[in-house]
Amino acid sequence: MSRLWLITILFVSSPFFLPQAIRAQKPASSGCPEVPREDALPSMCAPPTSELELANVTPVVIALTVPEGTPLRIAIDQRTRLKRPGEAVHGKVVEPIYAFDEAVIPTGSTVTGRVVHINPVPLKTRLLSYAGGNFMPFHKYQVLFDRLTLPDGKVLNIKTVTSPGTAQVVHLVAHKDKQGEEKKKNAAARVTSDAKERTRAEIRSGIEQIESPNLLLRLKRLVYAQSPVHRQFLEKGTRFDAALEEPLGFGDVTRRAIELRAMGTPPATDTLLRARLSATVSSADATRGSTVNAVLTEPIFSPEHLLLLPANALLVGEVQDAKSARKFHRNGELRIAFSRIELPSGAEEAMQGTLEGMQVDRAAHLRMDEEGGTRATSPKTRYLSTGFALVMLAAVSHPDTEHGTTDAAGDADARAGAGISGSRVVGSLISLVARSQTVSLVFGAVGATQSVYSNFLARGKEVTLLEQTPLEIGFAPPHEEANKASSGTRPQ
Numbered sequence: 001m002s003r004l005w006l007i008t009i010l011f012v013s014s015p016f017f018l019p020q021a022i023r024a025q026k027p028a029s030s031g032c033p034e035v036p037r038e039d040a041l042p043s044m045c046a047p048p049t050s051e052l053e054l055a056n057v058t059p060v061v062i063a064l065t066v067p068e069g070t071p072l073r074i075a076i077d078q079r080t081r082l083k084r085p086g087e088a089v090h091g092k093v094v095e096p097i098y099a100f101d102e103a104v105i106p107t108g109s110t111v112t113g114r115v116v117h118i119n120p121v122p123l124k125t126r127l128l129s130y131a132g133g134n135f136m137p138f139h140k141y142q143v144l145f146d147r148l149t150l151p152d153g154k155v156l157n158i159k160t161v162t163s164p165g166t167a168q169v170v171h172l173v174a175h176k177d178k179q180g181e182e183k184k185k186n187a188a189a190r191v192t193s194d195a196k197e198r199t200r201a202e203i204r205s206g207i208e209q210i211e212s213p214n215l216l217l218r219l220k221r222l223v224y225a226q227s228p229v230h231r232q233f234l235e236k237g238t239r240f241d242a243a244l245e246e247p248l249g250f251g252d253v254t255r256r257a258i259e260l261r262a263m264g265t266p267p268a269t270d271t272l273l274r275a276r277l278s279a280t281v282s283s284a285d286a287t288r289g290s291t292v293n294a295v296l297t298e299p300i301f302s303p304e305h306l307l308l309l310p311a312n313a314l315l316v317g318e319v320q321d322a323k324s325a326r327k328f329h330r331n332g333e334l335r336i337a338f339s340r341i342e343l344p345s346g347a348e349e350a351m352q353g354t355l356e357g358m359q360v361d362r363a364a365h366l367r368m369d370e371e372g373g374t375r376a377t378s379p380k381t382r383y384l385s386t387g388f389a390l391v392m393l394a395a396v397s398h399p400d401t402e403h404g405t406t407d408a409a410g411d412a413d414a415r416a417g418a419g420i421s422g423s424r425v426v427g428s429l430i431s432l433v434a435r436s437q438t439v440s441l442v443f444g445a446v447g448a449t450q451s452v453y454s455n456f457l458a459r460g461k462e463v464t465l466l467e468q469t470p471l472e473i474g475f476a477p478p479h480e481e482a483n484k485a486s487s488g489t490r491p492q
Contacts, residue, residue, distance in 0.1 A: 098311035113145035160242035283332030331376035331460035357472035382455035393444035421447025
């Protein structure tokens with residue numbers, strides 16, 4: 001009987017003891033849906049270590065796609081005469097094209113196309129050209145590239161919109177005080193500087209892959225261009241930007257999550273970011289504070305080769321200063337800087353980005369200062385050409401007196417020089433044949449007037465950075481105030 005009462009008492013009291021035993025086995029935090037890993041505090045609600053390791057090695061599939069509008073930078077490797085539409089054009093890619101973190105179109109890839117249109121020369125342009133002694137003015141033309149061959153032999157059909165050709169491309173670099181920089185550099189800064197120099201060396205290597213004509217050949221072509229009759233060619237080394245009209249896919253690639261854990265982390269100070277300008281910016285109409293965007297063309301990695309910034313990240317900046325060109329040959333000035341990086345995922349990172357280099361047409365006559373500002377310059381040959389024109393005008397203004405006799409026609413050398421200053425080779429020939437001081441004076445006066453006006457009195461040149469202009473931007477962390485402002489608006 002006593003044993004039966006004992007069993008009954010234990011059965012009735014078990015509901016009070018059982019929950020306490022169960023609670024002793026559960027984690028202290030009732031908000032955790034699962035048992036924390038053995039090396040974590042109960043309040044962290046972290047998954048087991050085995051699951052974290054699995055997440056780190058889980059493959060992430062990434063589509064390697066070159067977006068619409070990406071330019072292929074092409075240099076012609078064969079001299080081509082512009083005679084009629086349909087002429088074949090052949091060139092090579094001089095800068096690699098990246099998708100996410102991989103070069104999908106390497107430097108040296110072959111591109112072929114054709115001349116699709118040659119515009120007639122307008123009547124006004126022809127008349128002015130004839131007056132200047134050029135009886136074969138150059139035509140504007142359009143080239144279309146439609147076939148891309150990769151180094152491994154794979155052929156891709158592409159659709160592009162091609163910019164006008166640029167005969168000579170120069171690589172501008174901000175002129176900094178090297179001695180002052182060397183004094184300030186510590187070991188880390190020197191390493192970064194060496195990396196920047198290697199990057200610039202790669203840029204120069206790509207630029208010079210299709211060799212430009214040497215000085216002697218350029219001089220011959222200059223003389224040939226001065227002749228009254230000359231044919232038009234696409235010279236070897238002429239550059240084109242062929243922007244893709246449609247996205248170009250290169251399949252998928254897998255990356256482990258651990259390989260992407262650093263994405264969005266700011267790179268080291270003074271890292272050189274290579275980008276392309278999204279839209280044309282000119283000192284003629286730019287205003288202080290205007291937005292300027294650029295697209296990152298090459299991914300940035302950490303020293304451990306972890307991806308920090310993928311290709312096609314957006315760099316956002318603004319115009320800091322702009323001065324338009326004015327009369328009396330005062331040239332324009334433009335200064336831009338970048339303040340923010342936007343990843344394709346939408347995340348943002350504040351920065352101080354200073355323009356440190358760019359690739360432009362030599363004929364634009366641009367120069368960069370030590371702070372990244374760009375200004376147009378006037379070639380010093382303007383003093384020589386104007387001085388020559390004035391001297392020739394003065395020479396033909398006085399009759400040639402020799403052996404007590406006066407030659408009304410003037411000195412032959414002076415007549416030839418006056419003709420050249422007024423109408424190049426044709427003017428020189430006409431002046432020599434006419435043997436008239438009046439004719440020589442007309443040519444000399446036209447040449448001197450044109451030279452003085454265009455070189456000293458006319459409006460100066462604007463700074464125009466065209467869409468797709470390749471830029472080099474020096475990265476630096478933002479000021480503390482800017483960093484706090486950006487972190488307050490950064491998407492979660």
